[in-house]
Amino acid sequence: MSAFFTLVARDLKLAVRQGGALGTALGFYLIVVAMLPLGLGADLNLLSRIAPGVLWIALLLSALLSLGRVFESDFEDGSLDVLATGPLPLELIAAAKALAHWISTSVPLALLAPVLGILLNLKLVAYPMLVATMLIGTPAVSFIGAIGAALTLRARRGGLLIALLVLPLYVPTLVFGIAAISAMLGPDDVAAPLLILTAISLGATVLGPVAAAAALRTQMQ
């Protein structure tokens, strides 16, 4: 287990010291959300109504931007082959890298979301639920995204392809994330969508590393 956390710590350290990745994702998130009122008109009622959906979709797109890097550099410089000969099974290596992506990209994006909510006139009661759904749902984003990252390692135009492969798989996360926020604002029960969102995230943390490792294994032979 210590090898697992060493790998997570190494990836986090790389993410911090290489820099750029997180800043780009956060900047992209900010600019997508800021472009929206310019395109839709500055009707505050409209913006307030669509704010949860906009924040969620922009978060998915921003997280996608950095997904390509999850395995890429380690695959290219051979670190992945060295890691594969180590004590950790490839599944846990993939899990560690997805976890590092979650901590280094998805969590900061989720924490930026309420700030951007102000720009979109999101109702105050929705803020705790917005952050809660994002923190609960983003593991699914990182772990399902790892599948896409692993599948497109040797593909041409991998960056665009990853979006086509992964975005359809994000549908359940998006639907239940939004459902929980709408339930908070409306009369519906909040617990049910929140519990299902948790289930999706937990399922993704199991499925993601297994599928990603299978994809990595075929490419490393």
Place this chain on the structure above:
Amino acid sequence: MQSITQRLANPTQFMRLSARLLPWVAALAAAIIAYGLYLAFFVAPPDYLHGEIARIMFIHVPSAWMAMACYALIAVSAFGLLVFRHPLADVSAKAAAPIGAAFTFLALFTGSLWGKPAWGTYWVWDARLTSVLILFFLYLGLIALRSSIEDETLASKLTAILALVGIVMLPIIKFSVDWGNTLHQPSSVLKLGGPTIHSSILTPLLVMGAGFLVLFIAMHLKAMRNEILRRRVKALQLAEVARVQAGQVTAAAE
């Protein structure tokens, strides 16, 4: 004694068998669909609510069935490739993907044409429509992933992994979009307690369904044959290039 799948693992055997079967299957598909269309247009009564336009159902519903059946076939082929390394499994998966995408598109397109007079709009973000649209995206993803990886063996394995991930995700996606209310009518043929539609409509529908199934088998066989031939041509070309290069080397040495 070899099982049928083992015997078919030899592409030459498969080519011989499929060459003999294909004309019959294609003719059968044409006959069943012709009979189904006759039933659909001249025997089935017009719908009491939607009138003649409801006849689009006889194309729409079988297309939607085939769209799902085809993904199931791709998933089985993917499993066959990854687990049993069956030589034809990848050929089958590759050949089925564009056909499945076409059936999915047909289901969406005819549904949209039907939706305009029935619901007053070409498209609604309803559970059924959305889940079929996502199925269409999954097909596109399979095709795109395969076409963007140069190494064909690698491409086939990675596409198989994606197909299996898709089969796990599909029920969840379906279930998640069902969360909302639906305008699309619920399933009325395949359900507990028997079909809830009258036999005058059910019979043509089932005939068309059978016709589409046989049509799919015919197209799939043909596409698999094409793929095997394409691979043979490629292998021959590579062998030819290697031969020419070897000739040049010996000529240079002399």
